[in-house]
Amino acid sequence: MSKSISIFDTTLRDGTQGEGVSLSADDKLKIAKKLDDLGVHYIEGGIPGSNSKDIEFFKRVQQLGLNAKITAFGSTRRKDSQADQDANLQRIIESGAQAATLVGKSWDFHVHTALQTTLEENIAMIYDSIAYLKQQGLEVIFDAEHFFDGYKNNPEYAVSVLKKAHEAGADWLVMCDTNGGTLPHEISSIVGTLRSGLPLANLGIHTHNDCELAVANTLSAVQAGVRQVQGTINGYGERCGNANLCSIIPNLQLKLGYDCIGEERLKQLTGTARYVSEIANVNMPVNQPYVGNAAFAHKGGIHVSAILRDSRTYEHIVPEWVGNKQRVLVSDLAGQSNIVSKAKDMGLDFDAANEQSRKVIDKIKNLEHQGYTFEAADASLELLLREAGGEAKELFTFESFKMLVEKTAGRPVVSEAFVKLKVAGNHVYTAAEGNGPVNALDNALRKALVQYFPAIKEMHLSDYKVRVLDEKDATAAKVRVLIESRDIHNSWNTVGVSGNVIEASWEALVDSVRYALLGQNLQSGSDMEELLSEQKGLVNH
Numbered sequence: 001m002s003k004s005i006s007i008f009d010t011t012l013r014d015g016t017q018g019e020g021v022s023l024s025a026d027d028k029l030k031i032a033k034k035l036d037d038l039g040v041h042y043i044e045g046g047i048p049g050s051n052s053k054d055i056e057f058f059k060r061v062q063q064l065g066l067n068a069k070i071t072a073f074g075s076t077r078r079k080d081s082q083a084d085q086d087a088n089l090q091r092i093i094e095s096g097a098q099a100a101t102l103v104g105k106s107w108d109f110h111v112h113t114a115l116q117t118t119l120e121e122n123i124a125m126i127y128d129s130i131a132y133l134k135q136q137g138l139e140v141i142f143d144a145e146h147f148f149d150g151y152k153n154n155p156e157y158a159v160s161v162l163k164k165a166h167e168a169g170a171d172w173l174v175m176c177d178t179n180g181g182t183l184p185h186e187i188s189s190i191v192g193t194l195r196s197g198l199p200l201a202n203l204g205i206h207t208h209n210d211c212e213l214a215v216a217n218t219l220s221a222v223q224a225g226v227r228q229v230q231g232t233i234n235g236y237g238e239r240c241g242n243a244n245l246c247s248i249i250p251n252l253q254l255k256l257g258y259d260c261i262g263e264e265r266l267k268q269l270t271g272t273a274r275y276v277s278e279i280a281n282v283n284m285p286v287n288q289p290y291v292g293n294a295a296f297a298h299k300g301g302i303h304v305s306a307i308l309r310d311s312r313t314y315e316h317i318v319p320e321w322v323g324n325k326q327r328v329l330v331s332d333l334a335g336q337s338n339i340v341s342k343a344k345d346m347g348l349d350f351d352a353a354n355e356q357s358r359k360v361i362d363k364i365k366n367l368e369h370q371g372y373t374f375e376a377a378d379a380s381l382e383l384l385l386r387e388a389g390g391e392a393k394e395l396f397t398f399e400s401f402k403m404l405v406e407k408t409a410g411r412p413v414v415s416e417a418f419v420k421l422k423v424a425g426n427h428v429y430t431a432a433e434g435n436g437p438v439n440a441l442d443n444a445l446r447k448a449l450v451q452y453f454p455a456i457k458e459m460h461l462s463d464y465k466v467r468v469l470d471e472k473d474a475t476a477a478k479v480r481v482l483i484e485s486r487d488i489h490n491s492w493n494t495v496g497v498s499g500n501v502i503e504a505s506w507e508a509l510v511d512s513v514r515y516a517l518l519g520q521n522l523q524s525g526s527d528m529e530e531l532l533s534e535q536k537g538l539v540n541h
Helices: 025-038 052-064 087-094 108-115 119-135 147-153 155-168 184-197 214-224 245-255 269-280 301-309 336-345 355-370 378-388 437-449 454-458 471-476 501-524 528-540
Strands: 006-009 042-046 069-075 099-105 139-145 172-177 203-207 228-231 397-406 414-423 426-434 460-468 479-486 491-498
Touching: 006 245, 025 042, 025 052, 025 269, 042 052, 052 069, 069 087, 087 119, 099 108, 099 119, 099 155, 108 119, 108 147, 119 139, 119 155, 139 147, 139 155, 147 155, 147 172, 147 184, 155 172, 155 184, 172 184, 172 214, 172 228, 184 203, 184 214, 203 214, 214 228, 214 245, 228 245, 245 269, 355 378, 378 491, 378 501, 397 437, 397 501, 414 437, 426 437, 437 454, 437 501, 454 501, 460 501, 479 501, 491 501
Parallel strands: 006 042, 006 228, 042 069, 069 099, 099 139, 139 172, 172 203, 203 228
Antiparallel strands: 397 414, 414 426, 460 479, 479 491
16 A cells, blocks of 8 residues: 555635634735645645635636645535536636535535435535536545544445545545544544445545544544545644644654655744744644644753753654754753753853853752743843853943833823933933833834944844733732844844833843844854944944
């Protein structure tokens, strides 16, 4: 039996039915290009004619010259009608798609309740629709909706639906666990029975995650004989989501030896998952297997000590195989190994036996005790380590800041920040307004520094989070502020802690700017004192 698996991605159709997921036509085109680069074989673009976004997508996607087959989704002809006069089928043909995914009922309960027709008419609807699309030259993928529930209720009828679709010329017969309630052993048994009953048919699987088993069910189906798997990037989809291709593909390829997208393209998996997440504006779970930010993250000192000797001690695969990377987290659980590993990643020479290393660990643990967290603030951690190693020179000196927040009846709140710094020997005093006090502080800080460091214009805040550390203290509680910043190349995270949310925000803001300027200096290889001297001369001039 062939070990080659066809990957069918339905992120752009089934994935958009997930809560909070909405994609424009431009978004869909960007994701389609990324999926094609990943090497999926089918990209289901949507339902032609159902909305303006899908109409635009099918028009424009033809210009991208993708290798993947663009697939249009639709249902069979309406009951008591003719296929060649069905508007839905005509829109599929007119879409220009190379393949059609046709959904039909395979559960007798649904035929009677949802379609309100006879079992015989349902089979005729399926046969006529597939045969008509095949006559028009399309590849046809038949999705047998609710197949496993239908099989468990009336196996003879469910199988007769697949056989009729095969007789009509369907290229793929896909069994759908639409309600997501089937268990892996049931999938394996049913697919195995079908495989022997339809030996020449190309079988596929489409599962939902309502029992947290979509990936397991897909793997069971493949091992039982299916050769097409349908799913979405990051498992997006209705209710609890669809089968997650970001777990299915590496499990099939790395664990079970199937050929899915190839070794080199597998390295793009993490990048693709995060790209789709950004376009969809949906945060990825940090602990998502294979592609999550914490998938290969290590925190306990014993673990870190072991992976530094051999990563196989606590990693089931090499992270780079799926485009991810190993991360060592630094926290109050950290041992000296964590610090050494982080320093090594930064190109710093930290001797494990050095007294300086122990001092840094003690300082980090003390800060963690105060409420700081460096697991999600790598940039603040790097600044600490570089300062300890004498590599982070002071770029500017903070003198003071002052906030003015004014609310007048019938008018919006006005926030204004006043910042005093010393830069390159000059005292700099700036004021700026903003959409809230933190934004005003950010604007004032940038205004003070931009004349000395023009590159600061390229960075911006992309996320801001506040966490109350001890709820029992109510409004007097300490807060932790986490800030994510970005430029055109990278993103980084910084942290600040205080009983005053403005002060905590200021700490995180300053770290963010310092890190950005440090990165610029390290990239250019220039000496910061020379840079400051040059900028001072330009400003004075």
